[in-house]
Amino acid sequence: MIRFASITKTFSGVTALAGVSLTAATGTVHGVLGENGAGKSTLMRIAFGLERADHGAIEIGSSENRTSSGPRSPRDAARLGLGMVHQHFTLVPTATVTEACVLGASHGLGLVDHAAWQARIRATAAMLQWQIDPDARISSLGVGQQQRVEIIKALLSVGSVQGTASPFSARGVLILDEPTAVLTPQEVDELLPAVRRLAAAGTTVLFISHKLHEVERVCDAVTILRRGAVVHSGPVAGLSTQRMAELMVGTTVNLPSPARQPVTGAPALVITKLSERANAPAPRLTDVSFTVHQNEIVAIAGVDGNGQTALVRCVLGLDRADAVVTPGIPADQRLAGVERIGLIPDDRQHEALVMELSIERNLVLKDHHRPPFARYGWLDFAAWRAHAVDLVQRFSIRGAGPAATVASLSGGNQQKVVIARELHRQPKLIVAINPTRGLDVAASAEVLERLVSARDHGAAVLLVHHDLDELLSVADRVLVLFGGRMTDSGWPACDRAHIGRLMLGVA
Amino acid sequence: MILKWAPMSEAIIAVGAATLALALVVGGLAIAGFSPWSVIAVGWAGIAGSPLRLAICAQEAIPLLMCGLAATLALRSGVLNIGLEGQYLLGAVAAVAVLTLGPVGSCLPWLALIAGGLAGALWCAVAVGLERGRGVPLVLSTILLNVIAIHVVGVCVQGPLHDPATAAPQSAMVPDGSRMPLLFAGTPLHVGFLVAVMLAVALWLMQRRTALGFELEVIGLNPLAARFAGIPVGRRELTAALGSGALAGIAGAMQVAGVTWFLSSDVRSYGYAGIAVALLGRLHPLGVIPAAFFFSGLDLGARQLERRLDIPHDLGDVTKGLALAAVLVAGALSRRLGSSRPGTP
Numbered sequence: 040m041i042r043f044a045s046i047t048k049t050f051s052g053v054t055a056l057a058g059v060s061l062t063a064a065t066g067t068v069h070g071v072l073g074e075n076g077a078g079k080s081t082l083m084r085i086a087f088g089l090e091r092a093d094h095g096a097i098e099i100g101s102s103e104n105r106t107s108s109g110p111r112s113p114r115d116a117a118r119l120g121l122g123m124v125h126q127h128f129t130l131v132p133t134a135t136v137t138e139a140c141v142l143g144a145s146h147g148l149g150l151v152d153h154a155a156w157q158a159r160i161r162a163t164a165a166m167l168q169w170q171i172d173p174d175a176r177i178s179s180l181g182v183g184q185q186q187r188v189e190i191i192k193a194l195l196s197v198g199s200v201q202g203t204a205s206p207f208s209a210r211g212v213l214i215l216d217e218p219t220a221v222l223t224p225q226e227v228d229e230l231l232p233a234v235r236r237l238a239a240a241g242t243t244v245l246f247i248s249h250k251l252h253e254v255e256r257v258c259d260a261v262t263i264l265r266r267g268a269v270v271h272s273g274p275v276a277g278l279s280t281q282r283m284a285e286l287m288v289g290t291t292v293n294l295p296s297p298a299r300q301p302v303t304g305a306p307a308l309v310i311t312k313l314s315e316r317a318n319a320p321a322p323r324l325t326d327v328s329f330t331v332h333q334n335e336i337v338a339i340a341g342v343d344g345n346g347q348t349a350l351v352r353c354v355l356g357l358d359r360a361d362a363v364v365t366p367g368i369p370a371d372q373r374l375a376g377v378e379r380i381g382l383i384p385d386d387r388q389h390e391a392l393v394m395e396l397s398i399e400r401n402l403v404l405k406d407h408h409r410p411p412f413a414r415y416g417w418l419d420f421a422a423w424r425a426h427a428v429d430l431v432q433r434f435s436i437r438g439a440g441p442a443a444t445v446a447s448l449s450g451g452n453q454q455k456v457v458i459a460r461e462l463h464r465q466p467k468l469i470v471a472i473n474p475t476r477g478l479d480v481a482a483s484a485e486v487l488e489r490l491v492s493a494r495d496h497g498a499a500v501l502l503v504h505h506d507l508d509e510l511l512s513v514a515d516r517v518l519v520l521f522g523g524r525m526t527d528s529g530w531p532a533c534d535r536a537h538i539g540r541l542m543l544g545v546a
Numbered sequence: 547m548i549l550k551w552a553p554m555s556e557a558i559i560a561v562g563a564a565t566l567a568l569a570l571v572v573g574g575l576a577i578a579g580f581s582p583w584s585v586i587a588v589g590w591a592g593i594a595g596s597p598l599r600l601a602i603c604a605q606e607a608i609p610l611l612m613c614g615l616a617a618t619l620a621l622r623s624g625v626l627n628i629g630l631e632g633q634y635l636l637g638a639v640a641a642v643a644v645l646t647l648g649p650v651g652s653c654l655p656w657l658a659l660i661a662g663g664l665a666g667a668l669w670c671a672v673a674v675g676l677e678r679g680r681g682v683p684l685v686l687s688t689i690l691l692n693v694i695a696i697h698v699v700g701v702c703v704q705g706p707l708h709d710p711a712t713a714a715p716q717s718a719m720v721p722d723g724s725r726m727p728l729l730f731a732g733t734p735l736h737v738g739f740l741v742a743v744m745l746a747v748a749l750w751l752m753q754r755r756t757a758l759g760f761e762l763e764v765i766g767l768n769p770l771a772a773r774f775a776g777i778p779v780g781r782r783e784l785t786a787a788l789g790s791g792a793l794a795g796i797a798g799a800m801q802v803a804g805v806t807w808f809l810s811s812d813v814r815s816y817g818y819a820g821i822a823v824a825l826l827g828r829l830h831p832l833g834v835i836p837a838a839f840f841f842s843g844l845d846l847g848a849r850q851l852e853r854r855l856d857i858p859h860d861l862g863d864v865t866k867g868l869a870l871a872a873v874l875v876a877g878a879l880s881r882r883l884g885s886s887r888p889g890t891p
Binding site: 355357372374375382384389390391392393394395396400404405407408413416417418 | 755756757758760761763764767768770771773774775776
């Protein structure tokens with residue numbers, strides 16, 4: 040049994056969780072659903088002791104295991120009976136299965152009884168009806184097998200900390216964080232019955248997902264989060280996937296942006312039947328075709344991990360793709376020079392900015408090698424300073440002046456530095472990926488306004504965005520990417536729920 | 547503000563670390579019963595007691611400075627070239643080949659430097675090629691190529707470069723007319739010293755004032771952002787790696803053309819010392835100059851202390867190690883303090 044009571048968490052002023060309460064009964068599989076950024080991960084990180092809640096309490100197993108603001112550490116969580124399997128595996132490739140499980144456990148200063156561990160692994164695997172060789176090397180195992188090892192490891196680590204022989208105790212709670220994200224359909228079909236067996240053996244399972252069919256198949260109850268708050272909690276029976284999708288993406292009425300002239304601009308990005316090679320990892324881009332014209336914002340909606348990354352890499356020319364054409368710009372020069380393509384990458388701190396360098400230097404990056412910033416390879420710092428002063432003022436970057444490091448800026452102002460650099464030359468094509476990620480409401484609005492104004496000045500904008508509300512508030516057309524395939528939603532002639540269904544593959 | 551303040555604090559860190567190391571060693575000697583004043587006086591006399599000694603100190607600083615510059619160029623660009631040792635040796639081999647097998651002439655030492663630079667760059671290119679073609683990490687391949695380079699020297703001084711006049715594994719002497727000219731008559735200091743200082747200034751200008759230098763800095767700090775900014779990261783890294791190998795190769799060539807005048811199988815390399823010098827110089831081309839003098843001065847001072855006061859000269863190396871440890875700890879601490887500086891809204 041696990042009970043969250045009014046968990047609240049804010050990150051530097053942004054509310055991630057607003058009084059979330061959730062109760063999962065012993066021996067049940069409880070789904071936790073939500074869009075990216077809905078607060079699922081934060082809630083689970085609090086449960087696992089990686090974050091501390093600002094307010095609220097967590098109760099694991101029974102009321103004597105009540106901790107205000109959550110466990111202090113993953114070890115503390117294990118002591119209380121909670122284990123977690125992360126979306127990204129944490130196994131050492133060169134270790135054997137047994138070694139991996141021993142690594143995850145607590146055994147004080149005592150010696151490791153290898154044979155006993157092997158027996159424990161065999162017993163646990165048998166219980167779940169899995170074939171696991173305790174001496175196999177992790178690197179020799181497929182993804183599905185590695186996940187089984189992760190699950191066994193999590194179960195055994197709880198057992199070892201609690202000192203109980205059986206990893207399945209009535210107090211045990213196992214969190215599976217998007218366990219099917221990396222699995223093939225066959226592997227999913229093998230995993231879900233095992234999850235049911237876990238619950239039947241007395242473990243409480245929290246099943247984090249945004250795949251509605253899986254939730255429907257495996258969960259007894261479900262809690263749906265939206266923008267850090269619970270919008271629904273109750274049994275799965277009687278709840279259609281359609282209804283779940285609506286609850287997840289919300290039913291707020293979104294008025295399309297004021298009617299605009301039909302698109303007349305020249306094409307700035309043409310993609311014709313883009314497919315990844317046959318052995319590319321899932322989700323493989325398949326027959327993706329669309330065109331972005333000048334004077335329009337084409338938004339790509341979709342749950343993260345449905346092919347967005349591969350698509351963006353092809354558009355930017357990081358991966359070779361002949362199916363992608365940017366008229367007037369050779370593929371290998373898409374990234375060079377800000378007058379060609381304005382790029383607002385997903386991860387500004389790693390992909391766009393050099394945090395240790397000054398605002399001034401970050402603003403000139405990309406143009407640093409051409410006049411007036413450099414002549415014959417020789418830099419002209421006076422021009423750099425003038426450029427920075429101009430952009431800091433025009434894009435109202437608030438900080439300690441152009442010579443301050445970008446690291447000293449707030450997230451919103453860091454993003455303004457990126458936008459100032461990428462948009463001030465009015466590029467023909469703008470590619471923006473989750474441009475408001477981690478920003479507060481005001482900063483987000485400002486970023487979106489910049490995109491709209493660039494569009495109005497003739498730019499073609501490709502917006503890949505995880506936040507459906509923001510996306511719909513600026514998009515002229517909305518395409519949906521699901522499982523590597525693209526569908527035109529017909530927006531603004533469709534409603535928001537239709538897009539939500541397309542995003543979740545239940546249309 | 548911060549930009550102006552940063553180099554100053556770097557200098558304070560380096561000087562502070564060196565002072566701390568010296569103080570610890572001299573303090574230790576004081577506890578062992580040596581008067582600190584006589585230790586300092588004798589050590590200093592060994593370094594700067596006469597113009598000749600000062601010239602020797604400068605002469606010994608040359609290979610340290612050159613290898614320090616090589617390390618600075620590579621590490622600042624995020625290229626982990628740990629193969630300076632081998633690149634230095636290959637540079638020395640190429641220089642000896644030019645100087646002993648070819649004709650005699652005053653332009654020969656300069657040709658030897660060019661040959662040495664090419665050989666060093668080529669040795670580094672092998673490692674880069676292994677990384678690009680086969681995915682071998684540069685750190686590993688450069689270290690292993692160091693070992694191979696030692697044996698390349700051994701093969702050469704017993705084979706093609708062997709001096710037929712002796713049975714020892716060594717090359718012939720560089721003829722008088724082909725040696726590096728001296729800077730001051732009566733001292734062993736050769737003009738390579740000026741070349742090294744000029745290269746330090748040139749490297750500093752390149753890093754500070756050219757588009758190439760800015761790109762290398764960005765690559766060193768955040769290669770992903772560099773890639774997204776359209777900088778040809780692979781090509782720039784190759785430039786830094788080859789430049790670094792060339793500087794180390796020139797260092798080896800200078801040493802045989804200006805100081806040792808021959809090559810034997812137990813030749814000393816300055817590659818690893820160069821990395822230490824670069825770190826003490828805070829990876830700044832001008833900071834590397836005093837750092838190189840600090841290392842060569844410690845060697846000379848320690849030898850003098852051994853001669854006069856019977857103090858083991860290994861204490862010189864102990865001091866270098868302490869200074870390096872102190873500078874690395876201080877650097878890490880200042881980064882941590884720097885990153886926790888409150889952000890402005």
